[in-house]
Amino acid sequence: MARPLRLGIAGLGTVGASLARLIVDRTDIYAKRSGRAVEIAAVSARDRSKDRGVDISGFAWFDDPVELAAKADIDVFVELVGGSEGAAPDAVKAALNRGLPVVTANKALLAHHGVSLAKLAQRKNTTILFEAAVAGGIPIIKTLREALRGNAVSRVYGILNGTCNYMLTRMEKEGIAFEDCLKDAQRLGYAEADPTFDIGGFDAAHKLAILTSLAFGCEIDLESVFIEGISAVSNDDIAAAAELGYRIKLLAVAQRTESGIEQRVHPAMIPIASALAQIDGVTNAVAVDSDLLGSILLAGPGAGGKATASAVLSDILDLAAGTSIPTLGVAPASLQPYKRARMRAHEGGYYIRLTVFDRVGAFASIARRMAESAISLDSIVQRRRTGQGDGETTPVVLITHETTEAAVRKALEAVSRDGHLAGEPRMIRIETLD
Amino acid sequence: MARPLRLGIAGLGTVGASLARLIVDRTDIYAKRSGRAVEIAAVSARDRSKDRGVDISGFAWFDDPVELAAKADIDVFVELVGGSEGAAPDAVKAALNRGLPVVTANKALLAHHGVSLAKLAQRKNTTILFEAAVAGGIPIIKTLREALRGNAVSRVYGILNGTCNYMLTRMEKEGIAFEDCLKDAQRLGYAEADPTFDIGGFDAAHKLAILTSLAFGCEIDLESVFIEGISAVSNDDIAAAAELGYRIKLLAVAQRTESGIEQRVHPAMIPIASALAQIDGVTNAVAVDSDLLGSILLAGPGAGGKATASAVLSDILDLAAGTSIPTLGVAPASLQPYKRARMRAHEGGYYIRLTVFDRVGAFASIARRMAESAISLDSIVQRRRTGQGDGETTPVVLITHETTEAAVRKALEAVSRDGHLAGEPRMIRIETLD
Numbered sequence: 001m002a003r004p005l006r007l008g009i010a011g012l013g014t015v016g017a018s019l020a021r022l023i024v025d026r027t028d029i030y031a032k033r034s035g036r037a038v039e040i041a042a043v044s045a046r047d048r049s050k051d052r053g054v055d056i057s058g059f060a061w062f063d064d065p066v067e068l069a070a071k072a073d074i075d076v077f078v079e080l081v082g083g084s085e086g087a088a089p090d091a092v093k094a095a096l097n098r099g100l101p102v103v104t105a106n107k108a109l110l111a112h113h114g115v116s117l118a119k120l121a122q123r124k125n126t127t128i129l130f131e132a133a134v135a136g137g138i139p140i141i142k143t144l145r146e147a148l149r150g151n152a153v154s155r156v157y158g159i160l161n162g163t164c165n166y167m168l169t170r171m172e173k174e175g176i177a178f179e180d181c182l183k184d185a186q187r188l189g190y191a192e193a194d195p196t197f198d199i200g201g202f203d204a205a206h207k208l209a210i211l212t213s214l215a216f217g218c219e220i221d222l223e224s225v226f227i228e229g230i231s232a233v234s235n236d237d238i239a240a241a242a243e244l245g246y247r248i249k250l251l252a253v254a255q256r257t258e259s260g261i262e263q264r265v266h267p268a269m270i271p272i273a274s275a276l277a278q279i280d281g282v283t284n285a286v287a288v289d290s291d292l293l294g295s296i297l298l299a300g301p302g303a304g305g306k307a308t309a310s311a312v313l314s315d316i317l318d319l320a321a322g323t324s325i326p327t328l329g330v331a332p333a334s335l336q337p338y339k340r341a342r343m344r345a346h347e348g349g350y351y352i353r354l355t356v357f358d359r360v361g362a363f364a365s366i367a368r369r370m371a372e373s374a375i376s377l378d379s380i381v382q383r384r385r386t387g388q389g390d391g392e393t394t395p396v397v398l399i400t401h402e403t404t405e406a407a408v409r410k411a412l413e414a415v416s417r418d419g420h421l422a423g424e425p426r427m428i429r430i431e432t433l434d
Numbered sequence: 435m436a437r438p439l440r441l442g443i444a445g446l447g448t449v450g451a452s453l454a455r456l457i458v459d460r461t462d463i464y465a466k467r468s469g470r471a472v473e474i475a476a477v478s479a480r481d482r483s484k485d486r487g488v489d490i491s492g493f494a495w496f497d498d499p500v501e502l503a504a505k506a507d508i509d510v511f512v513e514l515v516g517g518s519e520g521a522a523p524d525a526v527k528a529a530l531n532r533g534l535p536v537v538t539a540n541k542a543l544l545a546h547h548g549v550s551l552a553k554l555a556q557r558k559n560t561t562i563l564f565e566a567a568v569a570g571g572i573p574i575i576k577t578l579r580e581a582l583r584g585n586a587v588s589r590v591y592g593i594l595n596g597t598c599n600y601m602l603t604r605m606e607k608e609g610i611a612f613e614d615c616l617k618d619a620q621r622l623g624y625a626e627a628d629p630t631f632d633i634g635g636f637d638a639a640h641k642l643a644i645l646t647s648l649a650f651g652c653e654i655d656l657e658s659v660f661i662e663g664i665s666a667v668s669n670d671d672i673a674a675a676a677e678l679g680y681r682i683k684l685l686a687v688a689q690r691t692e693s694g695i696e697q698r699v700h701p702a703m704i705p706i707a708s709a710l711a712q713i714d715g716v717t718n719a720v721a722v723d724s725d726l727l728g729s730i731l732l733a734g735p736g737a738g739g740k741a742t743a744s745a746v747l748s749d750i751l752d753l754a755a756g757t758s759i760p761t762l763g764v765a766p767a768s769l770q771p772y773k774r775a776r777m778r779a780h781e782g783g784y785y786i787r788l789t790v791f792d793r794v795g796a797f798a799s800i801a802r803r804m805a806e807s808a809i810s811l812d813s814i815v816q817r818r819r820t821g822q823g824d825g826e827t828t829p830v831v832l833i834t835h836e837t838t839e840a841a842v843r844k845a846l847e848a849v850s851r852d853g854h855l856a857g858e859p860r861m862i863r864i865e866t867l868d
Binding site: 026030033137139142143146148217275277294298299300306311318321322324326329330 | 740
């Protein structure tokens, strides 16, 4: 057996501490499984004295992760510092510059600097592995980068943010309002004090931008992701969806179209009898449509110290076993430029919920506006809800056949201008599965 | 770039022909993705002249797959001949003896001879890759062998036979009887003329035996798999399951218990709101419970020429990229002997359906027999079905709390002996997910 693979781990938070404990406790079994022993040679963290359930006194200590990456006597640099600017990219670059492979869980780093870091890695004849950066413990990076290599992917999509999925699940199952649900999620640690990054869809967008590159062999383009969060999803929408045979999930979707590649994060209605619709709570799921496989689905824990450590370990043990694969699946020079498909050209079905003043001709006017935009309707539900308001308005739910985003926006602007609506129209995209 | 990786493909049926077309059509993209060109150097099949949609005249031809494996100028031997005896194992051994890596889709070969072939591969410093042997296009071999390397697995289970799942889906959705459903499946090509291998559970058992070895690091032991097929599943069972919040699937389960590792294939009731319960038709799914990840689920096509070719390609392109991993994940010497957990010791909930003669005291007698076996009941449904029989019997459905297989068998034998039953009692195991 070769001499042990020596790790330098920067960042000993929940994931890093879990990782360190596992590597110490399972030395023998991991050596058996990857054909080479793995050991920790150096660590870096904010606080040297904190109890992490593992004795770190035998590892070289560095106050500065960049210094660890640049100088420690290691074979692999494990970046668990986080953040797209500052110490994380500096340390990763320092390690790559020495020709060391890097393992990271840092989605922001990849989403912002993935291509330039992949180029640096390539120049130095090394690589960056980042299974933990997307969907936690689900092996979606390995699946896209290795298992699907024979396929042409047409769409990759999924539930990539546990906070949003937890909230939507509770809103549906318990009928709790968005704001109350958010407070609960914050109290339980599923949402940050400032929840914008999660519920605004930005976290999912970062992960999607990475998946897009792997799925389509193109450059990462975070700026082009269309993002709509879940804060406008109401209990009324969720109830209407259920009646129509749908469930609402925050989906992240990258899809090849005639005009380019769509990247979009938004609440979406999916068939309630689909496997994806059963993905509850903080669980994540990713589906891939491709020409040879049709559709495959992977589901599992999207976050958490142990699940993330499992993904980091998968990368480390791959390196110990001698695996070598370019950062983004192909050599950076082979990556295509990302060609954006505009959201206005998006094609699909739409759920539209209108609150309409009870007036003669209102509904005819709405129907005319839809027809003017060449939108045909699959179903129309107009019903007075008992116990709602003063009876002067009626909720109307429309489900369209396949149409374009531009047509729907145009129709809704016209309907709004006509003055028949109390409040803004609501629109939720319907995602066709399989 | 290194010189091309030269393949010898034995077997040009649906999968082999699909594979050959893909390798010819996508030479450039595959070279980009694996860093090394892949080309076909030699082929073997029954009929040289058959049109397979690909020109094979440029490849060296062998009438005999064993001769191809032994003598062709190749770097990798791809075995798509099939069968656990005869040409397939002979050719695989011939290739391994030359130190050539083997890629195969042959579950029977692995289930029967996996350990001895792994030992031969190890001695010759090469390996066998077999992603296509289990669950078609789902990357479960890669996931178990690589992505979960950091984990201790406690259970691997899933829907591994498309024929059975297709039949159970149609029986439920359309209320078709088993025999009619089987005829349809045969007509549509989803079931063989002799369907025993599929509906008897043997196909799933072969796949399970392979997964067990990878999940638990033990030797393959096909003979120890407990097997019960789907032919006794009735529409009444399916309807009763639905009423109780369950769906019936043929599950293959390998589970670590206190007394060893259970391997079992049988119809099972799973919660109707689970993702696994939504896996319809010929789709396969595999779930893995492990200590770091909790539960992950992979679903996708379990068979078909293109999906299987995708899995074979994944292995070939891994080899082109330089991956090397022992056949069964660890060196054969590190494999533990398989320690069987007896089915009688199996613990779980049970669905029991009895057809009881309408007599005073019959139900009390049944309840007493359950109590004597220390079985506590979660729910009891006794109901006269309209339009069934002459009113002399009543169907009774019992759901037990967790108990043992031995207790249930003992209780049912006693109930049968008491003479209250018209016909044999039915029993279906309930599988707890997550």
